Amino acid sequence: xxxxxxxxxxxxxxxxxxxxxxxxxxxxxxxxxxxxxxxxxxxxxxxxxxxxxxxxxxxxxxxxxxxxxxxxxxxxxxxxxxxxxxxxxxxxxxxxxxxx
Amino acid sequence: xxxxxxxxxxxxxxxxxxxxxxxxxxxxxxxxxxxxxxxxxxxxxxxxxxxxxxxxxxxxxxxxxxxxxxxxxxxxxxxxxxxxxxxxxxxxxxxxxxxxxxxxxxxxxxxxxxxxxxxxxxxxxxxxxxxxxxxxxxxxxxxxxxxxxxxxxxxxxxxxxxxxx
Numbered sequence: 001x002x003x004x005x006x007x008x009x010x011x012x013x014x015x016x017x018x019x020x021x022x023x024x025x026x027x028x029x030x031x032x033x034x035x036x037x038x039x040x041x042x043x044x045x046x047x048x049x050x051x052x053x054x055x056x057x058x059x060x061x062x063x064x065x066x067x068x069x070x071x072x073x074x075x076x077x078x079x080x081x082x083x084x085x086x087x088x089x090x091x092x093x094x095x096x097x098x099x100x
Numbered sequence: 101x102x103x104x105x106x107x108x109x110x111x112x113x114x115x116x117x118x119x120x121x122x123x124x125x126x127x128x129x130x131x132x133x134x135x136x137x138x139x140x141x142x143x144x145x146x147x148x149x150x151x152x153x154x155x156x157x158x159x160x161x162x163x164x165x166x167x168x169x170x171x172x173x174x175x176x177x178x179x180x181x182x183x184x185x186x187x188x189x190x191x192x193x194x195x196x197x198x199x200x201x202x203x204x205x206x207x208x209x210x211x212x213x214x215x216x217x218x219x220x221x222x223x224x225x226x227x228x229x230x231x232x233x234x235x236x237x238x239x240x241x242x243x244x245x246x247x248x249x250x251x252x253x254x255x256x257x258x259x260x261x262x263x264x265x
Contacts, residue, residue: 001102002102002103002106002146006106006110007106007143007147008208008211009205010110010113010114010143012201012204012205012208013114013201014113014114014117015200015204016197016198016200016201016204017114017117017118017121017197018117019193019196019197019200020121020193020194020196020197021117021120021121022193023189023190023192023193023196024121024189024190024193025121027126029126029129029168029171029172029175030120030126030129032168033120033129033130033133033168034120036133036160036164037117037120037133037136040136040137040140040156040160043140043144043152043156044140044143044144044147045208047144047147047149047152048147049211050147050149050223051147051148051149051223054223056223056228056229056232057232059149059151059152059229060229060232060233060237062144062149062152063151063152063155063229063233064237064240064244066152066155066156066159066160067159067244067247067248068244068247069160069164070159070163070164070248071247071248071250071251071252072251073164073167073168074167074251074252074255075251075254075255075258077167077168077170077171077255078254078255078256078258078259079258080171080175081171081174081175081258081259082258082259084174084175090175
């Protein structure tokens with residue numbers, strides 16, 4: 001049987017890779033994708049602990065995370081489309097009208 | 101066999117996320133991400149969560165990534181997107197990732213050791229999952245349905261072109 005620590009280590013690695021992708025990439029769509037990777041790493045950790053404690057509550061939480069992520073993706077992509085219509089670009093350098 | 105499957109899925113998912121970091125094209129990024137999500141679905145199935153694995157492949161690799169690909173098709177990005185000039189963002193990203201890894205390893209170090217060898221029977225049985233979803237977690241479930249309707253209506257209202265302008 002596979003030790004559950006391996007799943008935990010894999011989820012940590014994937015979360016860190018998602019964070020790296022979020023910082024390196026300069027367009028909104030790819031940054032959004034890296035957020036989804038971090039969601040998935042967290043889901044993997046939830047399922048690992050659900051199996052470790054032999055309880056179904058972790059799986060239910062993962063189910064809720066997936067549904068909320070679907071809703072979030074719909075609204076976020078709509079916002080990205082609106083930004084593209086206004087600025088004709090989705091690079092993060094070009095979205096600076098608040099001088100941030 | 102399970103061990104071989106775990107290492108295969110883990111290596112493919114990490115490699116596809118790395119490919120997403122390296123590749124510049126958004127469409128390729130989306131395809132790499134679909135591969136990573138399918139591998140994660142396999143890992144979920146290895147963790148005795150078959151229902152969650154099916155939901156992962158249907159919703160993530162199916163629905164959400166189709167949304168992403170639609171948006172990539174609508175936005176014409178062929179002209180721009182030259183590689184990033186600034187080097188300090190990459191250094192900063194790697195430093196943040198290393199700090200994150202160290203923190204997470206330190207916090208989860210003792211978490212799994214005493215109970216990692218429990219021999220569980222059929223844990224992720226969809227029948228039990230559905231029963232739990234409609235008894236203990238009934239109110240979160242209903243609130244989630246309202247949230248999804250609100251998100252869909254909100255997305256349509258946001259993207260709709262207004263005639264008055």
